[in-house]
Amino acid sequence: MKLYSHKDVDKKALRAARIAVMGYGSQGRAHALNLKDSGFDVVVGARRGGPGWKKAKKDGLAVAEPARAARDADLVAMLVPDMAQKSLYQSIEAQLKPGATLLFAHGFNIHFKQIKPRKDLDVVLIAPKGPGDLVRRQYQQGRGVPCLIAVAQDATGKAHARALAYAHGIGGTRGGVLETTFAEETETDLFGEQAVLCGGATELVVRGWETLVEAGYQPEVAYYECLHELKLIVDLLHEGGITKMHQFISETAKYGDLTRGPRIVDARIKKEMRKVLQEIQDGTFARQWIRENASGRKRYEQLLKRDIHHPIEKVGAALRARMPWLNDPRA
Numbered sequence: 212m213k214l215y216s217h218k219d220v221d222k223k224a225l226r227a228a229r230i231a232v233m234g235y236g237s238q239g240r241a242h243a244l245n246l247k248d249s250g251f252d253v254v255v256g257a258r259r260g261g262p263g264w265k266k267a268k269k270d271g272l273a274v275a276e277p278a279r280a281a282r283d284a285d286l287v288a289m290l291v292p293d294m295a296q297k298s299l300y301q302s303i304e305a306q307l308k309p310g311a312t313l314l315f316a317h318g319f320n321i322h323f324k325q326i327k328p329r330k331d332l333d334v335v336l337i338a339p340k341g342p343g344d345l346v347r348r349q350y351q352q353g354r355g356v357p358c359l360i361a362v363a364q365d366a367t368g369k370a371h372a373r374a375l376a377y378a379h380g381i382g383g384t385r386g387g388v389l390e391t392t393f394a395e396e397t398e399t400d401l402f403g404e405q406a407v408l409c410g411g412a413t414e415l416v417v418r419g420w421e422t423l424v425e426a427g428y429q430p431e432v433a434y435y436e437c438l439h440e441l442k443l444i445v446d447l448l449h450e451g452g453i454t455k456m457h458q459f460i461s462e463t464a465k466y467g468d469l470t471r472g473p474r475i476v477d478a479r480i481k482k483e484m485r486k487v488l489q490e491i492q493d494g495t496f497a498r499q500w501i502r503e504n505a506s507g508r509k510r511y512e513q514l515l516k517r518d519i520h521h522p523i524e525k526v527g528a529a530l531r532a533r534m535p536w537l538n539d540p541r542a
Contacts, residue, residue, distance in 0.1 A: 213390035215360070220379040224372035231256050231284035233277055233299060234291035235263030237343030238316050242288060242381050243272055245350045249380040256280035256287075256303075278306050286312040286373060293319045294504045300326045307332060310367050314377060317400060318393035321363050323497040333370035336361040337378045337388075338396050346381060355385025363393045401491045406484045413518075415475075416441065420523045430526045438527060 232243040233256040247253045256277035257263035267274045274280075281287050281303035289296050297320060300313075307313070312333040320326040321334060328334050339346045341356040349356050358378045362370045378388045404410065416438050423433035447456040457465055490496045503511050531537055 215375055215378075215384060215388040215390075217379060217384040220375055220384060221372040222376070224369060224376040225251065225286065225380070228252065228285035228373075229254065229283050230377070231275075231280040231287045233257075233280070233287060233289050233303075234295075235267045236290070236292070238339070238346065239263070239288075239290040239343070240266070240270070241339075241343035241347035241350075242290060242316075243267065244270060244347060245381040246377075247272060248350070251380055254280045254283070278303050282306040282308075284308070284311060286314055286377065288314045288316070288377070289320075290316055293317060294501075296320045297325045300328070304329065312370065312373050314374065318361070318363075318397035319401075319497070322393045322397040323494060323501075325501070328364060330364070331366050332364065333366050333373060334362070334364035335370050335374035335377075336363070336391075336393055336396060337374055337381070337383065338391075338400070339381065339383060349386075350382035353385075355382035357386035358383030358388045359391045359396050360388050361391050361393050361396060398488070398491050401496060402484075402488050405491075405496075406487050412441075417521060417523055424522075430522070431530060434523060434526045434530060438523065439530070 229252045230246055231254050232239050232246070235243065235255050235257050239255070243253050243255050254273040254275055255263070255267040256279075257267060257274055259276055264274050277299060285308065287303070287307065289299065291299055296315075300320075307329065309331045310333070312335060313328050315321060315334075315336050316338050318336055318338070321328075321336075336359065338359040338361075339356045340358065341349070346356045358381075360371070360374050360378060362374065364370070375384075375388060378384055419437040420430075420433045423436065424430050444456060444460075447459050451458070457468075460468070487496075
């Protein structure tokens with residue numbers, strides 16, 4: 212394991228460099244503002260007059276259309292959504308300086324060969340292990356979200372140093388920057404989202420809620436038990452792993468965890484997880500997602516609509532309305 216901190220950063224690697232941040236969504240805004248606050252020369256690449264353009268201007272950042280921003284940049288951070296990156300790269304490729312650095316926050320398009328960068332470019336990855344809002348808030352608090360670092364193409368011999376300097380600029384070295392590869396980051400990130408963090412967790416919550424409601428319990432009580440209290444457990448896991456969770460839950464909860472948990476997430480579930488991972492590794496998932504986008508996202512929209520219109524969301528909205536502090540970023 213190679214884990215880098217601020218002591219490993221070559222401060223000269225991006226000295227006097229202009230950094231173009233493409234996109235001003237969750238990660239784009241966080242990266243651009245953190246880099247600016249760290250003293251870097253930053254320009255945001257966005258569609259003229261669009262929401263990102265207006266927001267970046269309001270935040271006091273220099274803004275230019277993508278091709279113009281890329282032309283002057285020593286490092287270009289590709290922070291638009293995955294499915295928009297291929298066309299964006301094609302539109303700015305001719306503008307990129309020889310020896311410029313092309314940076315990604317997720318390896319999807321490089322690993323699955325949707326983007327094939329010019330050979331004279333450095334191609335690197337800095338992937339924060341948290342959403343953009345957290346990357347920004349942690350930076351402002353003097354903390355930092357850990358990042359992953361990888362190099363796919365080192366045309367100048369300076370790719371790694373530049374990537375690490377960028378990670379330092381967004382606060383990543385405060386939490387630690389871990390060496391990886393584009394393949395490892397892409398495959399583990401997709402697996403984590405699908406099997407545990409998003410797909411696995413939300414399905415477990417919804418199925419648990421349905422089980423209680425179908426058994427005759429109040430939907431509101433079921434919501435508190437299966438969704439609302441999940442934050443308590445996740446916070447304990449985040450702060451101190453499984454050990455801390457066991458320290459702070461009751462003996463009854465621990466016994467239930469140890470004896471019933473393996474019955475819910477059993478060998479069959481792990482077997483299915485292996486299938487999900489295999490579909491990521493062999494490109495099945497990537498091909499499906501690319502086709503879905505190319506065909507207008509009809510199935511995606513149907514599935515999303517089904518998710519956000521589930522009865523648990525109606526119950527949750529009513530209960531959360533009584534707790535306005537949940538939307539307070541200071542909470």
